[in-house]
Amino acid sequence: MSTYWLHLRCTPLRWLLPALLVLDVALILTRDDFWHGLWGDTGAVAQGPALYLGIFAAGAAAWSAALHDRPEVVEPLRAMPRSAPRAELPRLITLLVVVLAPYIVGQVIAFTITARTWPPGFTQYLGYALLGAASLVLATGWGWLLGRLLPGRWGPLAGAFTWIIANLAVKTDLIVVNGPAREQPDLPLIVLRLIAAVVLLGACLWLPLGRQSVRRASLPAGAVLLALAGTVYASGVSVITTRSGPESMVCVEGSPAICLWPEEEKYRAMAEQILARTEGLPQELVRPEKVYSYGLVRKEGQWLGDFDMDSGSEWAMADGVARMMSEKTFAACENNNFAGWDEYARSGDQSVLALERWLEKRLAGGGTPAYTESGVPGPEAAAIEKGKAMADKPAAEQEQWARHTIRFVLETYCD
Known part of the structure; x- marks a missing residue:
C-alpha cells in the first residue's frame, strides 16, 4: 500500500485533482434542479461530467504510459526483479484514483439530494452511475494503450481527441444527458462493459516497455487486441432500453386526467396546477379523457405519449395538454380522410397554431416560455406571437377570441 501512496504523492497529476473535483461538482450543481427527486435524471446528471473527466483520463493515461518509453528509463526498469505488470500497476491505480475520485464525490452529492425523498426507480440511478464509471475506466484503458x-x-x-470523437461524433451511449422514466439502463450489460474495460486495462499492463518492444511482442499485443475488440463490442451494444408502460400509473384526476410514470410522482403538483387553469377555459374547447406522459401508451406498435418531462418543464406538460385539447376540439376536420385539414393547409391559415400557443401559455401560467423557437416561417411565427400575446390580455377578451377562432375553423374547414 505504501507504494501506491508514494505514487499518488509524487505524480504531477495530483495537482489537477482539486480542479477536476470543482469541475465535476460545478457541472452537476449548475444544471437546472429538475432532477431533484428523480432517480433516473439524478444518475444521468451525475454521470454527465464523465465526458470531460474521460477526455482528461484518456490524455493523462497516454501521457503516463509513455513516461517509461525513453531508453534510459526502459533499461533500468527491465533489470528490476519485479515484472512489468507489477511495476506499472501502482501508476495505473494512481491514475484511476485521480480520475474516479471527483466522479464519486459528484455522485455522492447528487445521491444525497435525491435520497431525501427516495422516489421510485433507484435501479435507474445505479445503472447510470455505473455507466459513467465504465466510461472512465474505458477511457483510461484506451489512453494507456x-x-x-x-x-x-x-x-x-x-x-483526448479520439475520446471526444467517440462521444460526440459517433452515436454511442458512453455518456447520456437525461434519464427519463421511459428509459431503463440495462445493469447486466453495463457491468459487462465495465468488466471488459477492466480486462483491457489488465491486458495493457502486460505490454513490454518501449514502443519497439511492444510491436515485436506478438502474444501480449494479440491479447490486447482481443481485449480491445471485446471492449469495443461491449461499448457498441446499447445499454439504454425503452421501457414498456407500467402496470400502474399515477393519474391526477381532472378534465382531462394527467397520467404520469410512478417515477414522476414529483410532478403531481405541477399537473394539479395545470388542471386548475383549465377550469376557466371556454367550453368550446373539448377536453380529452386522459393525457399521458411519453411512453405510457402504445400506438402504432410504439410506446408513445402526449408530452415528455425530460427537462422537468411545466411548458412541456402544458403543450401536451393544449395539443390534445386542440385535437379533440377539431376532430371533425379528420372526417373524410382528413379532408378538412387538407383544405386548412392549402389555405395557409394559421388560426389553430395561434390557438394552441395561446392555450399552452394559459395552461403554463403565463410568463416566458421555457424554450426558444427558431427557423419558423413568417406566417407561423406571426401566429405563434399572436397566440402568446393574446394570453396576456384580459380574460374576457381571451375567451371571446378563442370562441371566435374555434367557430371560424370548424365552420370554414370542418363542416
Missing part, C-alpha cells in the same frame, strides 16, 4: 504505441508528444493528444 495509445500511450504505449505512440510517441510521447502525440499520445495524449490522440487519446
